[in-house]
Amino acid sequence: MKEQTTQLDMVKLGIVANTCACFNLRKASRAVTQLYDEILQPSGLLTTQFTLVVAVSIAGSTTITRLAEDLVMDRTTLTRNLKPLERQGLIEIVPGQDQRTRVVALTAKGREALTKAIPLWEKVQASVVEGLGQNRWSRLLSDLSDTVLLAHKG
Amino acid sequence: MKEQTTQLDMVKLGIVANTCACFNLRKASRAVTQLYDEILQPSGLLTTQFTLVVAVSIAGSTTITRLAEDLVMDRTTLTRNLKPLERQGLIEIVPGQDQRTRVVALTAKGREALTKAIPLWEKVQASVVEGLGQNRWSRLLSDLSDTVLLAHKG
C-alpha cells in the first residue's frame, strides 16, 4: 500500500499524455504543419503565411482587429505575422478612414503568390483527406470547429 | 465569361479557409491552448511546459532525441523548450553514458509543480470532454492520432 500514491500518479500521467486536448492538438498541428510546409515550399510561402494571405484575400479590405477575430488569433500576433508578408510585398497596410485603424489588403504580387500556391495546397490537402477518408475528415473538421467554439467562449 | 477565373478563385479560397487541415488544426490549437493556459495559470506552468514535464516524467530518464521523437517535435525545438524548465529547476539535464547524449530527468521541484498542476488540468480537460461529449471527444482523439501518423510518415 505504501506505493499507492506514486502508482496513482503514474496512471494519471499516462492519461494526461494520451488524452490532453491541448497536447494532442498541438502535436497534430506540428505534424501537419511540417507536411504542408514541405509541399508548399516551391511557392515560397509557409503554410501559416499562405492561410493568412487567403484570409486577407477573402476579407477584401479589413482591419487588424477584425481579421484577428476571424482567425481566433491574438491581435498582436497578427500584427507580427503580417510583417513578413508586408516586407515581401504580398500585402499592403494603409491607414483607414477611422484614423485608429489600419486596413490590410492583398497586392498583385500577393495574388500571384496565391495562384502559385493553391495547386500545391490542393495536392497536400487531398493527400490528407484521402488518407483519413472523406467521411472521417469531414467529421474531424466539424469536431475541430466545435472545439474552437467551446474553447473560445469558455 | 471574362470573370470566370476570378470567380473560381474566390470559391477555391473559401474552400481553403473552411477545410485546410493545417489552418483548422492550428486555429483549434490556439483556442485550446489559451483556455488551458488560463486554467493552469495558478500552477505557474504554461500548458506546453506542463505537457513537457509530463512527458519527461513518463519517460523517466531519456535523451533529447528520443523525447523529441515521442513528442513529434523537432529536436532543436525541444532543446529550446527545455531551457525555461531547467532554469526554473523543474528538470535537470546531465551528460549520459554515451558522451554525445544528454539525459533529461524530473527534479523534486518538478514533481511538486506537477502535483499542483494535475488537478487544474483535470478540471479544464473535463470541461472540454463534457462540452464535446465523451463519444465525440474519443473520436476526435483517435482522428487526431491517425492524422499525426498520416502526416508524420507521408
Add this chain to the structure above:
DNA sequence: GAACAATAGGTGTATATACACTTGAGCTAT
C-alpha cells in the same frame, strides 16, 4: 588503428504566438 560515416546535440536565424503595457484617436456625458 586511422580514415570515414553515422549519430547526438547545440547555435544562428526566422517565424508564430500571446500577455502586459503604452499611445493615440474617437465617443459621450455633462
Add this chain to the structure above:
DNA sequence: ATAGCTCAAGTGTATATACACCTATTGTTC
C-alpha cells in the same frame, strides 16, 4: 467644450517552432 471612457493598434518581452549549419563523440571499414 472638455474630461473621461472606449477602442484600434503597436512594442517589450517571453515562449514555441523548425531549418541550416556546426561540433564532438561513437561506430565501422579497411
